[in-house]
Amino acid sequence: MHWLTQRFCGGILLTLLAGCASYRPLPLDQQLSQPKTLQTALAQADAGAPIRSDKIDLQAPLSGTALAQIAVLLNPDLRATRAKLGxxxxQVFAAGLLPDPQLSLSADLPTTPGYYSAYSMGLQWSLASLFTRSANLAIARAQATSVRYDVAWQEWLLANQVRILARKLYFLQQQEGIAAAATQVSLELYQKSSDNLRAGDTTLPNHALRQIAYVDSRDRELALRRQVAKTRQELNAQLGLPPDFHLELAAPRTLTKLPPVAELVHEALKHRLDLAALRAGYDAQEAQVRRAILGQYPGFSIGVSHAADTSNIHTWGPSISFDLPLWNRNRAAIRQSEATRAELHAAYSARLFQTRAEIASLVQDLQRLHPEIALLRTQLPGLAQAEKVLRQAVADHNATLVEYESVRSQLLDKKLQLLTLEGAAAEDQAALELAVGIPWERWRKNP
Structure with a gap:
């Protein structure tokens, strides 16, 4: 019998060793790589990303969609977020596993002559997890679904934040270009005025006006340059690129007509990934409540044992054990799970309210911006023509410098104001697309 016990224990040990996993170290990266080109950065893109880098046209100016795809591929925070999927x-795999049986061995080795060595062997298996296995699987699967939706929402959120920053940067660059051109014109006029002042062909007040116009233009250009540099750094940070990376941006496409707010809210309820993640999380909590309620019933364990005493009497027999639900009855877990369910229910309702408010606010902002943009677009051609006429009139000494500088300043201000409003409208439209959760191509007839 001692030989049989050794063979049995040896077989159990070999079985356990065969199913063991081996340890493999995963060292941390101690250096931050700095790709010199966008192609190099995309070549090192995350293999777990939902898109492929070879689908992005890097030869053309980058659109908002292309930048959003680059952000999903390269952003380091998204790479860390996608690790949650594993x-x-x-956790789903763990929830489906059955509990391992428990083997117990003991021995009594008498020192008095005439007695036999006693031993006992027992095998026990808990049945409690069988009653909650389906609930555990439902919890893990719902939580995994929630995580997938949450990761997708984080990708969608970042992609649209990048589109908003790209639109802001594009219109700031346009403003910087106009301001730089105005500064160059002001500088030429100022230099010419300086020459005329030395030659006695102009007055000191007129020369001072030229100088003030140049200084104002230069200040405006430098302020816009700072904004462009700051926005470029923010965009590169979201894209996972070095701060000094320069990207060629394409002109953003905008909507000419907004869908009704009710339609946008309806689409958001269907397509917002964060709402889908909250619904999946609520389903998981529903399963948590069911599992907690099942936990109030007794948990059974069954087993079988074999033993021999010092008189060499051999016995075997079954065993059963269970909890007596007298005082605890899992009431704490039930109350906690129900309270958490109520909290998630309130959180989902709050997110719905916030979604409707965001969409309505953005639509109202766009409805206010569109008439202002249309008005400026109708005014600019007339101002441009007036500036051209007055410039020639000043050269022919038929108009004063004060009159010309007033019109030229107004034209510059209106151009910059129009670009500011167009940039704000473009950012609001990208933000509205983010709030709805689906691309604008659903409403564009000619994307």
Whole structure:
């Protein structure tokens, strides 16, 4: 019998060793790589990303969609977020596993002559997890679904934040270009006025006006340059690129007509990934409540044992054990799970309210911006023509410098104001697309 016990224990040990996992170290990266080109950065893109880098046209100016795809591929925070998917899948795997049986061995070795060595062996298996296995699987699967939606929402959120920054940067660059051109004109006029002043062909007040116009233009250009540099750094940070990266941006496409607010809210309820993640999380909590309620019933364990005493009497027999639900009855877990469910219910309602408010606010902002943009677009051609006529009139000494500088300043201000409003409208439209959760191509007839 001692030989049989050794063979049995040896077989159990070999079985356990065969199913063991081996340890493999995963060292941390101690250096931050700085790709010199966008092609190099995309070549090192995350293999777990939902898109492929070879689908992005890097030869043409980058559109908002292309920049959003680059952000999904390269942003380091998204790479870390996607790692949660592996954890969620591992939790689903763990929830489906059955509990291992428990083997117990003991021995009594008498020192008095005439007695035999006693031993006992027992095998026990808990049945409690069988009653909650389906609930555990439902919880893990719902949580995994919630994580997938949450990761997708984080990707969508970042992609549209990048589109908003790209639109802001594009219109700031346009403003900087206009301001730089105005500064160059002001500088030429100022230099010419300086020459005329030395030659006695102009007065000191007129020369001072030229100088003030040049200084104002230069200040405006430098302020816009600072904004462009800051926005470029913010965009590169979201894209996962070095701060000094320069990207050629394409002109953003905008909507000419807004869908009704009710339609946008209806689409948001269907397509917002964060709402889908909250619904999946609520389903997981519903399963948590069911599992907690099942936990109030007794948990059974069954087993079988074999033993021999010092008189060499051999016995075997079954065993059963269970909890007596007298005082605890899992009431704390039930109350906690129900309270958490109520909290998630309130959180989902609050997110719905916030979604409707965001969409309505953005639509109202766009409805206010569109008439202002249309008005400026109708005014600019007339101002441009007036500036051209007055410039020639000043050269022919038929108009004063004060009159010309007033019109030229107004033209510059209106151009910059129009670009500011167009940039604000473009950013609001990208923000509205983010709030709805689906691309504008759903409403564009000619994308």
């Amino acid at each position: 954890v969620a899948n591992a």
